Amino acid sequence: MALKELQIRSLRPTDKIYQCTDDRGLYLEVHPNGSKLWRYKYRHMGKQKRLALGRYPDIGLAEARRRRDDARRKLEAGSDPLAERKHDKLIAAFKAANSFGDVAKEYIDKMVAEGRADTTTTKANWLLEQLAPIASRPVADLKPIDLLAALKRLEAKGKHETARRCRSFASRVFRYAVATGRGETDPTSILRGALIAPKVTHHAAILEPEQVGELLRAIDGYSGHTVTRIAMQIAPHVMARPGELRMAQWPEFDLDGAVWKIPAERMKMRRPHAIPLSRQVLAYLEELHPLTGPEGFVFPAFHTSLRPMSENTINQAFRRMGYSVGEVTPHGLRTTASTLLNESGQWSPDAIERSLAHADANTIRGIYNRGRYWEERVAMHQWWSDHLDAMRDTAVQEEPRRARA
Template sequence: MALRDLEIRALVGRDRIYKKADERGLYLEVHPNGSKLWRFKYRLAGKDKRIAIGRYPDVGLADARRARDDARRQIQDGLDPVSERKRDKLVAAYRGANSFGDVAREYIDKMVKDGLADVTIVKANWILDQLSPIASLPVSELKPLEVLSALKRIEARGKYETARRSRSFASRVFRYAVATGRAEADPTAVLKGALIVPTVKHRSALLDPSAVGELLRSVEHYSGNQLTRMAMRLLPHLMVRPGELRKATWDEISAETAIWAIPAERMKMRQAHAVPLSRQVLQMLSELHELTGPSGYILPAFHTSRRPLSENTINQAFRRMGYSSEELTAHGLRTTASTMLNESGKWSADAIERSLAHVDRDAIRRIYNRSQYWNERVDMYQWWSDYLDALKLQGKGLPM
């Protein structure tokens, strides 16, 4: 006979567990402490099985019957309710352990193993912090609107470039989730036109030859730390990024071959880069070797030789010399070199781009260019150092 709520409420515990049947395999299990648990008994593949439905009164009579009917339909479809429940729990646990933040951190770990630069890893973790509103949500269930909402929060602070970079990072995380079977698609793909396009700000650089000559003379008379002055003397000649010079070590420098070999892990594009060393640069390195050689960083920090020169040291020196951040930055010296070398008309654009370590996306062409333009680059570096010396001496542009 079917149970009724009034009858169920009247049931009390006994010395042993006992059962009160409802209908179609549903029954109530009453424990000595008075707790009442719903169970559904069924037979599948010749075996008796049962499944727990819940505790009364948290699960009422009507709810227990609906759960029983759902289980019966699964059995009719050839499914085992116990196995299906285990699968659902595993899926729920899998989704719970695969939030956007979890997958993003796993993707960042992969970036570390792939050997990406420390600064790239730090930026990736910082961007993940910016995406905190979606970090706890299952990566497989995130919709474009939810991602856009997180990006718009960044935009609302006026951080248009950060929003753009965050969308790009999120896209890489979603693609990684798809590749590892934890998402079906990248919801950021439809958001490319939904963000404000940031205004491109070019790095401050000196482009007038007479201004470059004035800078070089000012550097020669710089009264601050000697290592800072050496860094400012070297940087215009080398065309490298400031971080690449700061972290240079003596074992990378070969005075015999006049080459500075920068390993791939220190380069922005993760490609090893060779820099021809002009006579002027070799002379400066010889002077520097007496101060910081023969091993370790060629430009160590002021307080310890175990670390390179501080990231802001060169720019701070430029500020003390009277140059504002709108006029000159250490990185902007690359723009100075690129502009003047192109304007000279003496060197191919490919040789200049290769000297700036701008990697060609065509792998075959990249290999060809590396060998094809080396001799031209050697000549170009020497010409560039000669030209800088002439600017420093005369304070005005000479005929190219």
């Protein structure tokens, strides 16, 4: 006999679970704790199964019968309602565990496993923070308009370069999601041209020989931390990127062979790089060795030898020496070297580019040139160090910039 609402409300729990049958497989299961649970019992492929339909009174009698009828229609269509529900739960769980943020973190973990530089992974985590508005959304559900809205919020704050970098980072995450079966497309691909193009800025650099000499004199006279002074003295000679220099470790230096070998994981282009060491650089390293060697970071942080010098240390030293942000930066020293070496006309552009660790557009040519120009680069680095000394020695001795009016 079919159940009635009044009858259901009057059911009382006992010390055992019991059932009250309604019709066509629907029944109510009453538990000792007082819970009343709707169940639908059916057979599929010769097996007895039951499907949970909800809790009474949250699900009333009429709703329970509607859910039973929906399940019966699926059975008649050849589907197993219980298997279909499990599948839907799996899909929901899959989507919940595969938000944009989850996939992005997995992608960053992959970068770490591949040995990408700490600065690279730190920037990736920072970019993910900027994309917080979409981080919790399932990566497969995101549309171009969703990402555009997040990027436009950054543009509205004047962060045009950040928005551009976030689009690029998001593109890599979406492509990773596609490759790992959790996405279908890269919605950022059609956003090209939708963002405001940031103005190109160049690293501040000194290009006049007399001013270069004045800078070198100022560095020699720097009264701050000795390690900072030597880092500034070495930087113009080796032409390395600031991050490559400040994270240098003593085992990378072959002082007898006069070469600094930087491993691929620390290089921007992910290729190992060798830098010839001039006599001047070797002298600076010999001065520094008793202070920070023979193991660990060549230029450690002030407070701990377990971490490298801060990326702002040399910039702050330049500011204390009286140089403004628009005059000189550690990265700008590479521009100084590139410009003056090319203007000298004594060295092939390829040798200069190799010393700057710039990527060769032609991969095969780049591999060939890395070995071909070594001897020229050794001579060039010694010439450049001698030329730096000459510019320093001939520069007019001036009062410290900080003391000027």
